[in-house]
Amino acid sequence: MLKSNFSFYTSREAANKLGVSITTIQLWVESGALPAWKTAGGHRRIPSEAVETILAKQQSTAVQGRGAHAHSVVIVEDEPVQREMYRIKFSEWDLPVNFYLAQDGFEGLLMIGKHVPDLVISDLSMPGMDGFEMIKRLIESKEIRVPALIVVTALNAREIEASGGLPEGIPVYSKPLSLGVLKPIVEKTIQHNRH
Structure with missing residues (x-):
């Protein structure tokens, strides 16, 4: 039995609080990224503590380029040194993108x-x-469409295959990747997705 002093958000309230769509909240819940439970009527209830944690993460890990831009890049990398390299290079390139x-x-x-x-x-x-796992969930998602996705990894082709492989068509680059190689990829993606 849940104690009454716990507070919960509905999907709509959580979406408003985090600045995302309800379908994004549903995707996060289904992928396990956001804990939730369902009422007897089938409505999601999301612990307010989980929403606050995500809000804090968004604020502490987002790194924006200069000003607001129409384009954005998300970089997913666990090595602090590599993340710092991305941050420095993206800032130096002065491209019209926000990066996270x-x-x-x-x-x-x-x-x-x-x-x-x-x-x-x-x-x-x-x-x-x-x-x-993240790429698998993105590919399976009907709500979120990422126009371009590339992988930068220290794994070789055999190790990638042994770990379940990747969907066809995703470019794979070996670490350490020359960030000079990355710049034209980012520029091409921006050109291709111009509104």
């Missing part, structure tokens, strides 16, 4: 749901939800 850094697949899903990026750059080997 996530530490694992769980945070990646949260940011992708919130910012609906033009491009996702993801590692595969990460603690918690790894890149394989």
Whole structure:
């Protein structure tokens, strides 16, 4: 029996609080990224503590480029040094994008749901939800469509296959990736997705 002093949000309230759509909330709940329970009538109830935790993560891990831009990139990488390299390079390039850094697949899903990026750059080997699981959930999602996704990993082709493989058509780059190679990929994606 739940104690009455616990507070819960409906899907709509959680969506408003986090600045995302109700379908994004549903995706997060179904993927396990957001804990919830269902009432006898089938309505979701989301612990307010879980919503506050996600809100704090969004505020502490989002790194924006200069100003507001029409395009965005989500980078999912667990190694702090690699994340810092991405942050420095994206700032230096002065591209018209907002970029967001996530530490694992769980945070990646949260940011992708919130910012609906033009491009996702993801590692595969990460603690918690790894890149394989995050990509699988993105591909299966009917609500969120990511126009472009690339993988940057230290795993070789055999190791990727042994871990379940990746959907066809996802470009895979080996670590360490020259970030000079990455810049034209980002520029091309932006050009392709211009409104």
